[in-house]
Amino acid sequence: MMTNSSHLLADLAVVVLFLAGVAQFRGVRGARSGNLTAAFALVCSVLLVLYRHRMIDPVYAGIALLAGCALGWWIAVRVNMVQIPAMVAFQHGAGGVAAFLVAYRELTRTDGSVTALGAWSGNLGLIIGAATFSGSLIASGKLANRIRQTPVTLPGHNMILLGLLATIGILCLPAALAPGGAPAAALVALILVSILLGGIFAVRIGGADMPVLISFLNATAGLAAAFCGVSIGNRLLAACGATVAASGSILTHQMCLAMNRPLARVFLPLPVSRPELNGEGAPLPPASPPAAAQEDPLSAAVEAARQAATVMIIPGYGMAQAQAQVETVRLANRLLEMGKQVKFAIHPIAGRMPGHMHVLLAEAEADPDMLVDLGEANPEFQNTDLAVIAGACDVVNPAAITAAGTPISGMPILKAHEARRVLVCNLDGRPGYSGVENPLYSSPNAILMFGDARASLQRLLEGLDELQAATPRPESVISLGG
Amino acid sequence: MSDLLIMLAVLAGSFVAGYVLISKVPVKLHTPLMSMTNAISAITILGALLLFAAETSPSGKLIGMVALLAAAFNVVGGFVITDRMLRLFKSPPRPGNSK
Numbered sequence: 031m032m033t034n035s036s037h038l039l040a041d042l043a044v045v046v047l048f049l050a051g052v053a054q055f056r057g058v059r060g061a062r063s064g065n066l067t068a069a070f071a072l073v074c075s076v077l078l079v080l081y082r083h084r085m086i087d088p089v090y091a092g093i094a095l096l097a098g099c100a101l102g103w104w105i106a107v108r109v110n111m112v113q114i115p116a117m118v119a120f121q122h123g124a125g126g127v128a129a130f131l132v133a134y135r136e137l138t139r140t141d142g143s144v145t146a147l148g149a150w151s152g153n154l155g156l157i158i159g160a161a162t163f164s165g166s167l168i169a170s171g172k173l174a175n176r177i178r179q180t181p182v183t184l185p186g187h188n189m190i191l192l193g194l195l196a197t198i199g200i201l202c203l204p205a206a207l208a209p210g211g212a213p214a215a216a217l218v219a220l221i222l223v224s225i226l227l228g229g230i231f232a233v234r235i236g237g238a239d240m241p242v243l244i245s246f247l248n249a250t251a252g253l254a255a256a257f258c259g260v261s262i263g264n265r266l267l268a269a270c271g272a273t274v275a276a277s278g279s280i281l282t283h284q285m286c287l288a289m290n291r292p293l294a295r296v297f298l299p300l301p302v303s304r305p306e307l308n309g310e311g312a313p314l315p316p317a318s319p320p321a322a323a324q325e326d327p328l329s330a331a332v333e334a335a336r337q338a339a340t341v342m343i344i345p346g347y348g349m350a351q352a353q354a355q356v357e358t359v360r361l362a363n364r365l366l367e368m369g370k371q372v373k374f375a376i377h378p379i380a381g382r383m384p385g386h387m388h389v390l391l392a393e394a395e396a397d398p399d400m401l402v403d404l405g406e407a408n409p410e411f412q413n414t415d416l417a418v419i420a421g422a423c424d425v426v427n428p429a430a431i432t433a434a435g436t437p438i439s440g441m442p443i444l445k446a447h448e449a450r451r452v453l454v455c456n457l458d459g460r461p462g463y464s465g466v467e468n469p470l471y472s473s474p475n476a477i478l479m480f481g482d483a484r485a486s487l488q489r490l491l492e493g494l495d496e497l498q499a500a501t502p503r504p505e506s507v508i509s510l511g512g
Numbered sequence: 513m514s515d516l517l518i519m520l521a522v523l524a525g526s527f528v529a530g531y532v533l534i535s536k537v538p539v540k541l542h543t544p545l546m547s548m549t550n551a552i553s554a555i556t557i558l559g560a561l562l563l564f565a566a567e568t569s570p571s572g573k574l575i576g577m578v579a580l581l582a583a584a585f586n587v588v589g590g591f592v593i594t595d596r597m598l599r600l601f602k603s604p605p606r607p608g609n610s611k
Contacts, residue, residue, distance in 0.1 A: 055548070068548055075558060098584025125550065260523065265518070273552065276530030277546070280535060
């Protein structure tokens with residue numbers, strides 16, 4: 031199947047089609063056709079395989095194919111935008127399953143056609159695929175809130191991971207040294223140990239580090255596919271897998287930059303640098319409430335919103351969790367109507383995956399021109415009258431700048447504390463996933479509306495309605511006639 | 513040996529091409545990008561299909577079916593969700609005066 035030039039040309043054409051799809055993601059306008067181009071390229075590559083190889087069991091293959099497509103479709107049209115990160119993580123897992131099963135079958139072939147290169151890459155595909163599978167399931171469970179999002183650290187966690195890696199190295203040897211017909215039992219053991227490795231690796235990653243983990247799993251899913259492709263000698267598989275691995279690596283790198291932490295620190299946190307977080311047992315904020323909390327927070331918030339000329343809204347994971355994106359955008363539009371300048375400041379790691387906030391705000395039909403990133407937003411906070419925090423904590427925690435030695439020290443933050451007033455619509459005053467107290471909550475400028483972000487924003491919107499009803503504009507008086 | 517070289521060239525070339533293209537993707541499209549590349553990584557569906565191009569035992573067929581099911585789920589689910597997300601994004605050239 032290899033050096034046939036027409037095959038090579040056809041493969042090349044499909045790869046170019048894939049890359050054309052990715053290239054269209056440079057802008058919002060082309061992205062949708064880019065996605066469809068890539069989907070078309072994938073259909074082409076499936077047709078190429080069907081054209082080149084006669085299926086021996088078309089019925090079984092057809093049943094599995096149709097069932098998979100139907101299931102994928104059925105879930106994809108139902109999932110809501112807040113569940114996207116969990117869904118994407120779950121799909122990374124599905125890709126991992128396919129990769130390690132294909133590698134397993136290739137490595138157990140007994141017709142003597144498995145080369146040394148095939149054996150080595152098959153092993154790598156098997157290990158990475160299996161570890162991606164379990165890591166993704168854990169990530170998906172955490173993202174869907176089925177598993178607690180706090181990091182779980184086992185005693186001797188690093189030693190366990192090292193031990194598992196060493197075991198994998200030993201289990202690889204027979205399969206890699208004797209290509210072709212590797213003992214199935216050794217491969218099954220290899221799969222099981224790899225699954226264990228992926229799971230134990232992922233449980234230690236906390237909720238706030240999920241954007242890094244999910245990007246990393248994106249890369250490993252691609253890598254597993256690429257090694258599978260090398261193993262079975264399929265250029266298309268190798269090329270597409272490598273492209274995805276590149277994409278996942280870039281996203282992982284950008285997420286690490288956004289947190290100002292090297293990848294190793296995210297995945298292998300120092301035991302001392304991360305305070306123990308026990309969910310409910312997390313330390314509560316200082317007992318002395320700030321002056322602003324004494325007055326009624328709602329009327330203080332309405333008054334601050336009335337007086338403000340410039341408003342910056344900072345969405346975070348809490349907005350996603352409370353499904354408050356519609357209320358957040360309604361508040362923004364409401365303030366715009368009142369003649370204020372309103373922007374959304376988006377931190378690169380706000381939410382649970384890269385770009386998470388952009389999707390949610392797009393769903394709520396926010397004007398895309400109102401979204402600004404970290405670099406654009408930060409110089410503006412000094413001239414901002416009101417910063418509205420919708421379910422964000424660590425990304426606005428000034429301790430990242432002022433305190434040394436905390437897990438978030440040195441992380442670039444949105445400088446909401448520089449705004450004249452700060453309205454906090456968070457669930458409670460507990461620290462974010464970093465476990466670092468947020469001094470913003472005890473600042474005299476802060477107005478704290480703790481509770482479900484959606485409910486808080488609704489109350490704020492109602493408060494603004496009442497305010498407007500109390501001071502009717504002339505035209506509304508005429509039209510309603512009092 | 514030439515197979516090995518071709519494979520290495522394919523791997524390196526695709527990684528570099530992917531790297532160059534994806535560096536240009538704006539932050540706001542990162543979620544759909546990941547969702548789409550996720551669907552592309554399910555190109556392992558080719559490997560799963562090839563499992564059915566050779567005689568196998570019943571257990572081999574079962575493994576092939578599971579692999580094919582997982583890959584097909586990943587392909588269709590990935591592309592459909594990406595499309596749903598991208599439909600939410602409005603094209604940029606519209607006046608900033610929202611109502």
